[in-house]
Amino acid sequence: MSTEGRAAVEPLLGFADTLPAAAPNASAPAPTLHLLTFTLDREEYGIPVTQVREVIRVNSITRVPQVPAHVRGVANLRGRILAVVEIRTRLGLTEGVVTPSSRIVVVEVRGRVLGLLVDRVSQVTKVPVDSVVPPPEEVVTAETDFLTGVARWDSRLIMLLELDKVLLLNG
Amino acid sequence: MTLEENPFGDLLQDYIVECLPLAEEVGHAFVELERRWRDGEPGDELLASVKGRLHTIKGNSAMMGLAPMRDVAHALEDACGFLGRAAARRGDEAAALLVSGGGLLVDLIGDASPETDGTAAKAFVEEVRRFLAAAPESSSAERDRRQTDRRGQPRIGEGDGAGNVVRVDFRRLDAMLELLGEGLIQHSGLTELYRRLQRRVGACPEMEELDQTVLSLQKTLTRLESTLMETRLLPVSTVFGRFPRLVRDVAHAEGKKVRLEVTGGETTLDKAVLDRLGEPLLHLLSNAVAHGLERPEDRAKAGKPPEGVLRLQAGAVSGRVAIRVSDDGRGLDADAIRARAESLGMDVRTADTAQLHNLVFVPGLSTAERVTTLSGRGMGLDVAASVIHGLGGTIDVESLPGRGTAFTLSLPVTLAIVRSLIVEVDRERYAVPLSHVAETVRAEPEAIRQINNQGVTQWRGDLIHVADGGAVLGTGGLSGAPRSYYVVMTAGARRRGLLVDRLIGHQDIVVKGLDPALGRPPVVSGTTILGDGRVACILDVVRILEGAGHVN
Amino acid sequence: MAESFLVIDDSKLLHQMYRLIFSQGDLAGSTVHYAINGREGYALLAAHAELTLVLLDLNMPEMNGLEVLARRQQERLHLHVPIALVTTESTEDDEARGREVGAWDYLRKPFQPSDIQRLVRRAREQRRERGAA
Numbered sequence: 001m002s003t004e005g006r007a008a009v010e011p012l013l014g015f016a017d018t019l020p021a022a023a024p025n026a027s028a029p030a031p032t033l034h035l036l037t038f039t040l041d042r043e044e045y046g047i048p049v050t051q052v053r054e055v056i057r058v059n060s061i062t063r064v065p066q067v068p069a070h071v072r073g074v075a076n077l078r079g080r081i082l083a084v085v086e087i088r089t090r091l092g093l094t095e096g097v098v099t100p101s102s103r104i105v106v107v108e109v110r111g112r113v114l115g116l117l118v119d120r121v122s123q124v125t126k127v128p129v130d131s132v133v134p135p136p137e138e139v140v141t142a143e144t145d146f147l148t149g150v151a152r153w154d155s156r157l158i159m160l161l162e163l164d165k166v167l168l169l170n171g
Numbered sequence: 172m173t174l175e176e177n178p179f180g181d182l183l184q185d186y187i188v189e190c191l192p193l194a195e196e197v198g199h200a201f202v203e204l205e206r207r208w209r210d211g212e213p214g215d216e217l218l219a220s221v222k223g224r225l226h227t228i229k230g231n232s233a234m235m236g237l238a239p240m241r242d243v244a245h246a247l248e249d250a251c252g253f254l255g256r257a258a259a260r261r262g263d264e265a266a267a268l269l270v271s272g273g274g275l276l277v278d279l280i281g282d283a284s285p286e287t288d289g290t291a292a293k294a295f296v297e298e299v300r301r302f303l304a305a306a307p308e309s310s311s312a313e314r315d316r317r318q319t320d321r322r323g324q325p326r327i328g329e330g331d332g333a334g335n336v337v338r339v340d341f342r343r344l345d346a347m348l349e350l351l352g353e354g355l356i357q358h359s360g361l362t363e364l365y366r367r368l369q370r371r372v373g374a375c376p377e378m379e380e381l382d383q384t385v386l387s388l389q390k391t392l393t394r395l396e397s398t399l400m401e402t403r404l405l406p407v408s409t410v411f412g413r414f415p416r417l418v419r420d421v422a423h424a425e426g427k428k429v430r431l432e433v434t435g436g437e438t439t440l441d442k443a444v445l446d447r448l449g450e451p452l453l454h455l456l457s458n459a460v461a462h463g464l465e466r467p468e469d470r471a472k473a474g475k476p477p478e479g480v481l482r483l484q485a486g487a488v489s490g491r492v493a494i495r496v497s498d499d500g501r502g503l504d505a506d507a508i509r510a511r512a513e514s515l516g517m518d519v520r521t522a523d524t525a526q527l528h529n530l531v532f533v534p535g536l537s538t539a540e541r542v543t544t545l546s547g548r549g550m551g552l553d554v555a556a557s558v559i560h561g562l563g564g565t566i567d568v569e570s571l572p573g574r575g576t577a578f579t580l581s582l583p584v585t586l587a588i589v590r591s592l593i594v595e596v597d598r599e600r601y602a603v604p605l606s607h608v609a610e611t612v613r614a615e616p617e618a619i620r621q622i623n624n625q626g627v628t629q630w631r632g633d634l635i636h637v638a639d640g641g642a643v644l645g646t647g648g649l650s651g652a653p654r655s656y657y658v659v660m661t662a663g664a665r666r667r668g669l670l671v672d673r674l675i676g677h678q679d680i681v682v683k684g685l686d687p688a689l690g691r692p693p694v695v696s697g698t699t700i701l702g703d704g705r706v707a708c709i710l711d712v713v714r715i716l717e718g719a720g721h722v723n
Numbered sequence: 724m725a726e727s728f729l730v731i732d733d734s735k736l737l738h739q740m741y742r743l744i745f746s747q748g749d750l751a752g753s754t755v756h757y758a759i760n761g762r763e764g765y766a767l768l769a770a771h772a773e774l775t776l777v778l779l780d781l782n783m784p785e786m787n788g789l790e791v792l793a794r795r796q797q798e799r800l801h802l803h804v805p806i807a808l809v810t811t812e813s814t815e816d817d818e819a820r821g822r823e824v825g826a827w828d829y830l831r832k833p834f835q836p837s838d839i840q841r842l843v844r845r846a847r848e849q850r851r852e853r854g855a856a
Contacts, residue, residue, distance in 0.1 A: 179740050179743065182743075223782065227734055230811040231734060233832050234736075
């Protein structure tokens with residue numbers, strides 16, 4: 001699914017500027033979670049902003065022959081090779097189609113830097129900690145393994161992902 | 172006075188450059204001496220020859236404030252002086268003492284620093300003292316003033332002794348190389364941009380000037396690259412130096428008599444390659460001693476001299492370095508390999524002897540028991556081979572029953588920047604290292620025939636297999652149109668053609684490693700970034716020629 | 724007046740050490756000749772009558788320090804030039820033998836820059852005295 005043209009990757013959200021010093025904001029009246037939320041098949045997912053380095057447009061993902069499942073390929077991140085994970089298939093959905101609103105979320109988890117291919121990215125969202133509940137028990141899918149909880153907030157349902165599990169970093 | 176307070180502290184690197192080769196020569200001489208004494212020869216001239224070197228090492232170490240090295244050299248001098256007079260004491264105990272002292276001296280000097288610990292040196296000095304005291308004719312050892320000829324030996328490292336050598340952290344060289352790599356990528360981008368601009372603007376003096384400037388920049392970068400690469404080059408003797416002693420230890424443990432001949436130590440390799448080469452080479456040597464060479468009695472029965480010969484040769488061959496480990500032992504047992512392969516379920520009916528021999532690199536196929544811990548350290552031939560592959564090298568084996576075995580390694584001189592051929596298959600681009608490309612040929616459909624479901628063609632008088640690029644790379648031939656070219660890829664003695672859509676051109680590419688998330692894709696050895704910013708996979712020619720990636 | 728010196732030593736490392744020493748203090752700016760063996764050293768000695776001091780290593784292959792001194796004595800070459808014999812250790816017998824063949828002084832390794840400076844000062848004094856005489 002490679003596209004022509006130069007890899008003009010621009011950071012869309014400058015997290016270096018907007019990242020809070022530490023996760024919970026001491027001056028807020030109640031502890032909040034800062035989440036980066038993105039959409040897969042119209043479902044919303046969230047990960048802690050502290051794990052996100054930047055968000056880039058999808059310019060060109062080079063396929064690598066015979067890699068493990070869920071690895072879409074590699075992309076050029078300002079001269080560094082970034083492995084891009086097809087998070088959709090990891091969560092049991094179909095392979096993604098790259099559209100103009102697709103993005104790669106560059107995350108750093110346990111010292112490893114990887115890219116997540118998502119359909120659409122929303123702004124950083126602050127949700128109160130007490131809006132998070134455990135994943136619903138009646139929905140038992142392989143997917144719930146990857147959730148640390150679900151945030152009900154502002155008429156949105158945001159599924160909080162545990163990136164360690166999603167990216168299989170526990171070895 | 173410690174090294175730090177020493178006024179000559181800055182000369183530590185020069186000290187190592189001068190004294191390490193001397194210490195290694197002493198070490199080799201001691202190993203040789205041990206052999207001679209076992210055979211009942213006196214070895215006087217050897218004893219005399221090490222005196223001068225030990226004396227120099229002692230003096231230099233004293234000047235540098237390096238007491239451990241000074242003391243070990245002094246103790247060895249005393250021991251040699253004593254043994255020069257007391258011929259009756261020349262035996263296994265004396266030899267072991269000298270050899271261990273020689274090894275200790277090499278280790279101390281090689282790692283010389285203000286922090287060098289003196290414990291091992293003190294223990295050795297004490298050992299020598301006890302050895303000398305136990306002798307009936309002992310007295311304070313008199314040093315022999317007469318110097319003997321010192322054979323001229325090539326020195327390790329550059330520098331004309333004029334203090335022009337500096338010590339640089341290797342990581343800094345890596346960082347510089349990384350920056351140079353970025354520069355090369357940017358230059359590729361610049362060239363691409365020039366082409367696009369030229370199409371839009373057309374010819375004019377400024378475009379001409381731009382073209383010249385871009386070209387000059389490339390020349391400068393290329394020169395910078397080779398200069399930088401040279402700083403990383405070290406002679407292979409830095410790794411070979413430890414082998415004589417280690418081979419001797421293995422021979423001892425295995426009850427074999429071995430003579431190790433080393434040539435080509437001045438051949439240079441990138442430090443990064445050299446650092447990882449030691450283990451596989453040691454394994455090959457140990458393997459040869461443990462399994463290749465017969466016991467002295469068996470050799471005698473076969474009409475061979477009881478002492479086995481192990482050769483380690485290094486040489487540069489057109490941009491690559493060849494290293495050969497050979498022995499004059501019993502050779503590989505092709506029948507045993509065949510039997511073992513079959514017992515593992517492999518189909519080897521049509522395999523010829525050479526192919527059977529090369530099976531020794533397959534995990535689980537070694538017909539010998541796991542090598543002893545001393546030599547093996549958990550490494551098998553399969554692991555050694557994959558380490559060498561990981562360095563972008565190849566390894567082949569030849570063997571004649573009853574005559575011996577030879578392993579030949581071919582390694583790229585440097586790791587980081589590789590001249591490559593860029594090809595396109597099914598709209599994806601790939602890089603093929605030029606060192607593995609014999610030729611590119613226009614593909615005429617009639618010239619390629621199908622035999623047993625495999626494409627074959629005539630190439631330079633040989634019949635070679637030709638595989639479809641899309642099949643090997645798993646992209647399956649999107650266009651449906653026939654491929655225009657095939658690339659004849661080579662690795663060691665193997666050749667194979669790969670059908671591709673387009674030949675894009677030659678390019679210097681910066682090799683970037685594979686992210687662990689990608690696992691171990693069988694046909695890709697790395698990635699690189701092309702001039703247009705796209706990532707391209709670098710084909711692992713060695714694995715492809717072994718059959719990886721073929722769709723069954 | 725620029726001074727000149729001669730170093731005869733088979734160790735490149737020692738050459739570098741001497742270079743360091745002769746670049747400091749009042750020795751800076753002087754000319755230093757370097758020889759890597761006894762033969763070369765002898766030739767350089769023959770070519771330079773104005774040397775303030777010669778530093779001669781004792782233990783060298785082919786032609787050692789004692790042999791250089793003995794040859795100079797026999798050929799009566801530049802006997803006014805002070806030659807210091809540099810050794811790693813020496814006994815009284817060694818020193819006696821050295822003086823027999825004309826060694827002016829001894830320098831034991833390991834030595835410090837100050838040891839060389841002291842030798843140079845004494846060599847200069849001797850030269851002044853001789854010049855005055």
